[in-house]
Amino acid sequence: MDGDNEFNDSNTRRRICTACERPSTVCLCDSIPPEPLSTTTQIVILQHPHEQRHRLATVPVLNKCLRNCQTIIGRRLRRGDSVLLDSLHDAASEQNTNRSPRVAFLFPGTDPTLSVEINDWKSSVVDSDVNEFFLIAFDGTWKHAKEMVSASFPFLSTFATQVCLTYDVRVDGATKFGSDLTLRKEPFGGCMSTMEAVARCLRILEPKGLEIESRLVDVIRSMVKIQASFLKPTNRRPKLLRKSKDDEKKINSRSFCT
Structure with missing residues (x-):
């Protein structure tokens, strides 16, 4: 990315960067790698239609950051959506196996399905020659992702293993006020952006x-920093503040009486 990117948008009043395709006020060209990063892992992302429009x-x-990353817009994955996924499905069928050791879809384990921590999944791959993985992810709100x-x-379980990163449903998720990597409130501990x-x-x-x-996290951190600059400072509502003072008076009164 260079500093001579043009900004235009014929449909809205906002100027859009033609390189990163974001509004000029939140342009990320200084953070996005000049050339997409190459990976041996191929990534497929199913993005919910509503998420496609989310700012x-x-x-x-x-x-923009990864070379081997493709996005499918929809609400489910099935045969015919992706040539790559179809080929992985067919390969597993031809080998008479339920799953390929190289394919995983990322989602925390919830009833009735269980997931394997991704470190454990990779360690379980017996074939030392396996150095190319396929990762499937879901992009949407927690409700939409589920x-x-x-x-x-029904389609993925025939050839892919469900994996997860470390998470804890008993812990509150991060917020945009408490993390430099969080753009939106997360439902529980371990949840993060796609x-x-x-x-x-x-x-x-x-x-x-x-x-x-590190390169990808730096881009996310830049996104959060830019977004934070538009956040208005939050103040406690007067009614809640008044209630807190009343509670404090009651506590002091009880202390005095005792």
Whole structure:
């Protein structure tokens, strides 16, 4: 990316960068790698149609950063959606095996399905010659992602293993006020943006995973920093503040009486 990018948009009043395709006020050209990063891992992302229109979506940026990344817009994966996925499905069928040791789809384990931590999954690959993996991810709200996984499971379960990163449903998710990598409130601990989740997986799957993860995380951090500059400072509502003072008076009164 260079500093001479043009900005135009014939449909809206906002000026759009023709390079990163983001509004000029949130242009990421200084952070996105000049050339897409090459990976041995091939990535397929199913993006919910609603997420496609979300201004904080990270998948369009991820596609600018990675060479071997393709996005499918829809609510489920099935035969005919992707030549790559169809070939993986057919290969598993021809070998009379339920799953390929190289293909995984990323989603936390929820009833009735269970997921394998991605480190454990990679370690379980017996064939030392396997150095090319296929990672499938889902992009949408937590509710939409669960629906997409459930709808796609009959197809994916025939050739892919469900994997996850470390998570904890008992812990509150990060917020945009408490993390320099969070653009939206996450539902529970371990949840993150699609771009960050892919970055964490590539650290494990790629020979130069640490370097790739670092480059992608730097872009996310820039996105969050730019977005934070538009956030208005939050103040406690007067009614809540008044209630807190009343509670404090009651506590002091009780202390005095005792």
